[in-house]
Amino acid sequence: MPRISIEPGNSSPGVGLKSRYRNLGAMAGVILLALLLVTPSFYAFAKMKGAAQARKQTYEVLLTAGDWMSALSEAETGQRGYVLTGDETFLEPFEAVRGGAQGRLRDLRRLASGGAAPQHLDAMVPMVEAKLLEMSRVIDLRRNGRTQAAVAAVGTGEGKRLMEALRAELKAFLLLEEQALARNEAGFQANMGNLLAVMAIIGLFTLLIALSFIYVLRQQAKQKLQDLVHFETRNLLERQEELSKRLQKLNTNLLESREQLGVTLNSIGDAVIATDTEARIRLMNPVAEQLTGWTRTEAEGRLVDEVFHIINQETRQPGVIPVTDTLKLGTIHGLANHTLLIARDGSECAIADSCAPIRAHDQAVIGAVLVFRDVTQEYAVQQTLRDSSALIQTVLNTVADGIITIQAAGGIIEKVNQSAERMFGYSAAELVGQRFSLLIPELGRDGTSGSLDYYKASEEDRASGLGRQVEGLRKDGSHFPLEIATSEMSLGGQRYFTGLLRDISARKQAEEALLQAGALQAAIFNSANFSSIATDAQGVIQIFNVGAERMLGYTALEVMNKITPADISDPGEVIARAKALSAELETPIKPGFEALVFKASRGIEDIYELTYIRKDGSRFPAVVSVTALRDPQNVIIGYLLIGTDNTARLMVEAERSLLDAALKERNVELLSARIAADKANLAKSEFLSSMSHELRSPLNAILGFAQLMDSSTPPATPPQKASIDRILHAGWYLLELINEILDLAVIESGKLSISEEPVSLAEVLVDCKSIIEPQSQKRGIRLFFPAFPVPLFVHADRVRLKQVLINLLSNAIKYNRPGGTVVVVCTSTPHGRVRIGVKDTGHGLSPEQLRQLFQPFNRLGQERSSEEGTGIGLVMSKLLVELMHGAIGVDSTVGGGSEFWFDLNVATAPALIGPDNRYLGEPEAPAPKVPLVRTVLYIEDNPANMELVEQLIGRRPDLFMLGAGDAALGLVLARNREPDVILMDINLPGLSGIEALKLLREDPATEHIPVIAISANAMMGDVKKGLEAGFFRYLTKPINVVEFMETIDLALEIPGPALIESK
Structure with missing residues (x-):
């Protein structure tokens, strides 16, 4: 506020006092006038702030309502997923909505703009309660194992009608809120203009007051004119600066409001396009840019039909853009179902939602806002759900087999179908609550309590199992053969079995073969070792098995009804294949899916190598076999492409x-x-x-x-006899040593031939006993050989088998205790073999000695003993047994004796040869000698x-x-x-x-x-x-x-x- 002082130059005190009062009055007048001018500006600012707050609140209501509806839709989708699969994770959206649905409606009621909008919210309260009650009822049916009833409840359409009613009410509510938003926007703009006008007037009046004040001061004291002008000018500049700051703050608030609007548009999941009255684009959010392929800069100023190009999904005819009708009539229009948006690059996606007018504060239409979203995946999921529901319902309505649902714990029957009632003669009421063993008596044996866990036993433990023939018991007591197949599922955290029962009395053999073929087909299709892709006649993928998902990285939902196998194949190779086939078959073939199946479509076997492209962009070589699928009229209805990963084979090559x-x-x-x-x-x-x-x-x-001397006549004297015996003993021992060394050399060189034949163990042991008994009697060792009530034959070379046995028996006698025993045992072993063991009562072998067994010329420390030996007998025995496809070993305990054993394959007894009749008849009289x-x-x-x-x-x-x-x-x-x-x-x-x-x-x-x-x-x-x-x-x-x-x-x-x- 300016300060006015009286300088000493004034000659009259009265004039100065009067001037002071006049100045004070003028100052008061200025202040009053300023208050009168500033008050409207504050009022206009308050109005603008209120309009901005109302606009913000309206946006919040729109976003909250959209989120609430999306959550309810997700809850409905989760409910249907749970009904189909029984997976509890699908219920998470439902649980979230059930607890907060009413609270969120109350929040919307509180934030609503007033007027008729709250009435729509009030109308939605009972609808939401009814929808949640309907969803809970379906979920309870599914949890209680009543899958058919749950599916039937979904199929009644009650939930769909409730959702459509809710969407209608919400749509009406949103329309009112959008209208309120338009009013608030218009009010905001009007208040902004008023504020600017007030500010301009304030500035003008302030300037006039300043000029008047300067004029008055000039009349009173021209000598102070320059000071007062300077003072007033500075005052005006300060006030102008203050006003500029306020205007800047107001502009900042306005920019923040616009930025909040931009953030809102950029953060919502739907695409938004705003136009002016001439249908030219003025605004696009990023989602709209992504779906149309146009940037905002490129699209601004263009007519909407240049950017937003839609066609009918079924007829492929251009669709009518609702912007024109909205601008002309001022009404809200929803896009038709099955509408495809053609992006700038030619790609397509299904869209849905609406177009609404943009109104000024006077309700005049100043543009249109087009809100749309990509519903391709949603349509695919809905179609899959519809197909699955229809398939399940059809199967349950037409299946001729009995279907029974049983609790895994206790085997209590939960549900049966009509075929099961007819099959066993019981009504459903009579069977529910009974044990499954009432129908399958064998399940009541062995403590199974009628549970189908019985069928999870191994082949060795149970004679019948999953997919096998069992015996059923009817109500009238009659038994009949049936086949049972089971599958396990989890409902509400409890295990259940679903049993598929088929009466095979009349066609047991044929239907058993059919079941086996079906099981084989399912096992092949569900195999993760190869990809199985089935298409329709146009090449669009209809089936995408587990192996294809594992190899290519796509899920079945991502490709089914969307792309062809050519879209996941190397484009260059597809083009090259089309050219090669065109040259080979002298027929023009287009690059694409046709090139992949052309031969198969002509009935030509086609197996080729191709590079597949995974979802992540990586590539791998594959071998693809193509088969055309035909209906009974031999018309192609699709193609089956079986692919295997060829990477390993190429790496192996x-x-x-x-x-x-x-x-x-x-x-x-x-x-x-x-x-x-x-x-x-x-x-x-x-x-x-x-x-x-x-x-x-x-x-x-x-x-x-020496033999001549030993048998000479007259006989040698006792001293000569002893010398001759020593010579013979040493000579024969030397010969034995030479023979063993030669035999070992022959065996090691691989030149020894073995003549295997069925050999009687009893006969060989008798021969060995006669040979070895003199040695055992000389040493006082008792021999025990087994008796053979039934002839036992082994695959062996008779001479070599005898050599092995004599070697083991000789060692058992030589290294036994005085007066010890040697026992030969024969026992059967698994895999069609017999074990021949030679047990002695000698001193046994230490672990170190056992490790040194079967080494040539290693006598295990017996070199210093009086027993003769070469150390190669066991080595030869081991080699001979192995040549006869057997195995040899030893079990020994120090102080407890040893058992050397060997295993040979059991042989069938040879056919007996009858007597040779050529030698029968009367014996001839002996001729005189x-x-x-x-x-x-x-x-x-x-x-x-x-x-x-x-x-x-x-x-x-x-x-x-x-x-x-x-x-x-x-x-x-x-x-x-x-x-x-x-x-x-x-x-x-x-x-x-x-x-x-x-x-x-x-x-x-x-x-x-x-x-x-x-x-x-x-x-x-x-x-x-x-x-x-x-x-x-x-x-x-x-x-x-x-x-x-x-x-x-x-x-x-x-x-x-x-x-x-x-x-």
């Missing part, structure tokens, strides 16, 4: 290529190593053969002459061996021996003297024994003479080679005198023609 290269390199290395190993084995075999020959030749003389002297020719280059055989033959008066030092001389003697038997060494100077045999067989004069080989070449291959060459027998050095003489006698008994025929 790449790795296999690398492995092939590495394998080739390794094969070269192995070939070199094999050549070296073969050379080493050949050298080893030559060494063993040479060693055997060189050792057996002198050993033959030692043992042969005529003493004959037979000639024996011995071809041998070793003088000691020649002398030995000469002395042996000399003891036989019926034999005469001729000797030849080489094969050439032997052949001459054979032709000239024609001996009865020829004894032939193999390693002869010049011609070998085998070459000489060949010449003998080629000569008609000698071909009938039996030739016996006597050689130090004792390897298995040598013996086999000799017998194949045609030797009558093959005796190895050193010879056993008894065996030698028996072989000569046997050869002399064979007549010449018989020998020729045997060739």
Whole structure:
């Protein structure tokens, strides 16, 4: 406020006082005038603030009402999802709405703009209560296991009618609120204009007052004019600055209001487009930009039909945009169902909602607001729910099988269908509350209490199970066969079983095959190992199995009724396939789904490789098999595409290529190593053969002459007898050692052949007992062999089986306690085998000794004992058992003895061979014995061996021996003297024994003479080679005198023609 002072220049005190009063009066007048001018500005500001607050409250009401309706819709959707699936998680939206629905209505009632709007809210209160009651009733039916009743309650349409009524009331309420919003907006704009006018008037009047005040001061004191003008000017500037700040604050509030409006539009989930009276776009929110493909900048000023392009989903004809009618008539219009919005890039989406006019404060239409939202997924879910509901209802109404719902705990029947009533003869009232075992008696056995958990037992525990035939019991007491299939579900936290019962009395075999085929088909379709995609005839995906979801990352809802398999395939490969097929089939084929199924549509088998694109954009190779699905009229109704992930196979092929290269390199290395190993084995075999020959030749003389001395006449004296026995014992032991080393070498080289046949264990054990008993009696060991009431045969080589048993029995006797026992046991084992065990009462083996078993030449510390041995017997036994496809082992306890055992496969007893009738008949009278002297020719280059055989033959008066030092001389003697038997060494100077045999067989004069080989070449291959060459027998050095003489006698008994025929 300006300060006025009286300067000393005034000459009259009265004039100064009068001037002061005049100034005070003028100042008071100015203040009063200022108050009169400022008061309207405050009033206008208060009105504008109230309008802004009302507009904000209206927006809050609109948003709250929309959220409340969305929550109620989600609750309804969750209710239907729970009815279909029984999953409690679907009820979370319902539980949230049930507790706060009425409270939110009261909040809307409190915030409503007044007038008729609260009446609509009041009308919605009983509707909400009825809707919640309807939803609770359906949920209770589903929780109580009454699924059919719940589905039927949903199908009555009561819930839909209530929702439509609620939407209608809410729509009317929102219309009133939008009208109130338009009024508040118009009032806000009007008050803003009034405020600006008041502020302008205040400024004008203030300027006039200032000029008047300056004029008055100029008249009173011109000398103070400049000071007063400066003072008043400063005062005016300060007040102007204050007014500017206030205006700036008002503008800030206005911008905040507009920003809040922008935030609201940007945050709502629906798309919003606002136009002017000429239907030109003035405003778009981000959702509208996303759905139309136009940015706000690009769309502003354009006619709405340039941006908002809609068509009818069924007819594909352009749709009528409701903006024109709204601007013309001022009415609210809702978009028709099945409307598609075509975005700028050509993509489509289903939309729904409404168009409303924008009115000024005078109710004049100044534009239109178009609110719409993407309902593609909502329509898909609704369609799926409708299809599922229809399918369930149809199945339940038409199924001929009995369906029974049972509590998992206790097996109490909850619900039955009419087919089950007819099947068992009971009414539903008679069955509900009874145990399921009333109908399936076998469920009452074994303590199952009628629960279908019985069918979750394993195959080994139960004779019948899920999907198997059981026996049903009717009310009249009759039994009938039926088939039962069960599925488990959870309702209200409790487990239930649904049993599908089918009477298979008439068509048991056919329907059983059908069920198996259905189960196989379901298992194949639900397999996660491959994708199964079924489309309609146009290629739109209708079925998308678990495997496809896992491979491609999409859920079935994301692709069904939306895209074709071509949309998830590599576009370049699809185009390339279309070109290749066009060239191959000489038919133009469009890139896209047609290229994927063209061959299948023509009945041509089609399997190809293709790259699929996952939801996340990643790619993977797949092998796709396409089949056309046809109806009974052979019209294609769809396609089935079976795909498998080809990544692993391609990786395997790449790795296999690398492995092939590495394998080739390794094969070269192995070939070199094999050549070296073969050379080493050949050298080893030559060494063993040479060693055997060189050792057996002198050993033959030692043992042969010792046997001659032992059987000479007159008998040797006791000291001589003892010496001879020592020589024979040492010689035979040395021969045994040589034989074992050779056998081990043959087995390790893999050259030992096994002739497996059914072998009687009883016969082999009898032979082993006769061989081993003298050794056990000498040591005072008692032997116990098993009895065989029923013949038992095993797959084995008889000679090698006997060798293994004698080895184990010999060890059990040698390493037993004095007066101990040896027990042979035979027991059956799983998998068709028999275990032969040899138990002794020896000292047993320590764990360390057990670890050293089956090692060549390891006698486990017995080297210092008096017991003879080589340490290779067990090794040979192990190798022989394994060659006979068996297993060998030992169980031993220190101080408690040992049991060596081996397992062999059980064999079927061989068919008995009947007697040979050729040898039946009257025996011929024995011919009179005529003493004959037979000639024996011995071809041998070793003088000691020649002398030995000469002395042996000399003891036989019926034999005469001729000797030849080489094969050439032997052949001459054979032709000239024609001996009865020829004894032939193999390693002869010049011609070998085998070459000489060949010449003998080629000569008609000698071909009938039996030739016996006597050689130090004792390897298995040598013996086999000799017998194949045609030797009558093959005796190895050193010879056993008894065996030698028996072989000569046997050869002399064979007549010449018989020998020729045997060739």
